[in-house]
Ligand SMILES: C[C@@](CO)(OP(=O)(O)O)[C@H](O)COP(=O)(O)OP(=O)(O)OC[C@H]1O[C@@H](n2ccc(N)nc2=O)[C@H](O)[C@@H]1O
């Protein structure tokens with residue numbers, strides 16, 4: 001029997017939620033973009049992307065947060081597909097199904113993660129060489145897209161587009177909590193006041209205790225401006241800080257999602273249950289770093 005050389009009918013890719021474990025602002029470029037020093041990691045929780053062959057490019061969005069994102073050419077997932085197709089020789093199409101499970105404008109890199117997952121999925125569907133370098137294409141879609149394309153824990157520099165992957169990383173339980181207030185990234189950067197910091201030297205991220213100790217000397221420099229725009233960020237941080245077993249409570253990216261790191265998964269699950277009961281309007285997800 002001849003080998004099956006047909007194209008795959010469906011390719012699925014995860015779009016994990018991104019978490020900024022710390023985020024320091026170290027300067028500003030003439031074009032207004034901020035220079036960052038940070039540590040980014042991904043969670044076992046995220047959106048899901050599925051691509052199937054089609055003549056043209058199209059997208060359909062479902063899932064709990066589908067109503068909050070456009071299902072047209074302004075969706076970053078479809079923009080990524082168009083940019084990739086335009087780079088290739090054959091002008092192929094695909095239908096994209098996006099399951100939107102991550103809250104939108106939430107500091108979890110939702111749109112960037114979707115764009116990165118579409119790039120991974122389509123290069124598989126269209127059988128592009130595995131080593132094709134998509135960094136510049138990803139960077140043209142957004143500062144966060146290259147880190148989402150790499151999809152691994154990394155120190156970040158530049159405007160977030162320069163990555164130094166971490167050699168090893170603990171699979172710590174993490175609780176993600178969003179107070180249900182969308183926060184626009186440009187508005188939060190614009191509202192930020194204060195000086196620049198020097199970039200930190202590299203530090204080890206091999207085990208939970210070492211990582212938590214190193215993170216104690218860091219922060220998210222966008223927290224104060226996010227709190228001014230969305231005071232409920234402060235309430236979420238207070239509740240996470242008070243949760244038994246929470247070793248670090250902090251905002252991710254430009255907010256408003258905050259996270260708690262818990263060495264014990266049982267503590268994270270119990271805190272999630274309590275917060276869901278007491279704050280039914282909040283979005284709460286207990287997951288792990290990966
Ligand atoms: C803040 C971060 C931290 O990881 O995450 P999110 O809160 O978006 O998840 C990112 O830097 C967001 O990256 P991303 O959302 O891809 O940004 P872009 O679309 O390129 O830029 C949106 C706007 O944010 C501001 N921006 C973004 C990145 C950066 N290093 N400096 C900036 O000042 C600029 O005003 C820019 O016009």
Ligand SMILES: Nc1ncnc2c1ncn2[C@@H]1O[C@H](COP(=O)(O)OP(=O)(O)O)[C@@H](O)[C@H]1O
Pocket residue numbers: 068069070074075076077103104105106107108109110111112114115183185253254255
């Ligand atoms: N696939 C997508 N997922 C989320 N947001 C998207 C997407 N495509 C476009 N957007 C738009 O991008 C903006 C930022 O959303 P998102 O990427 O979730 O936030 P953040 O940058 O805070 O992580 C929103 O205003 C949203 O309408």
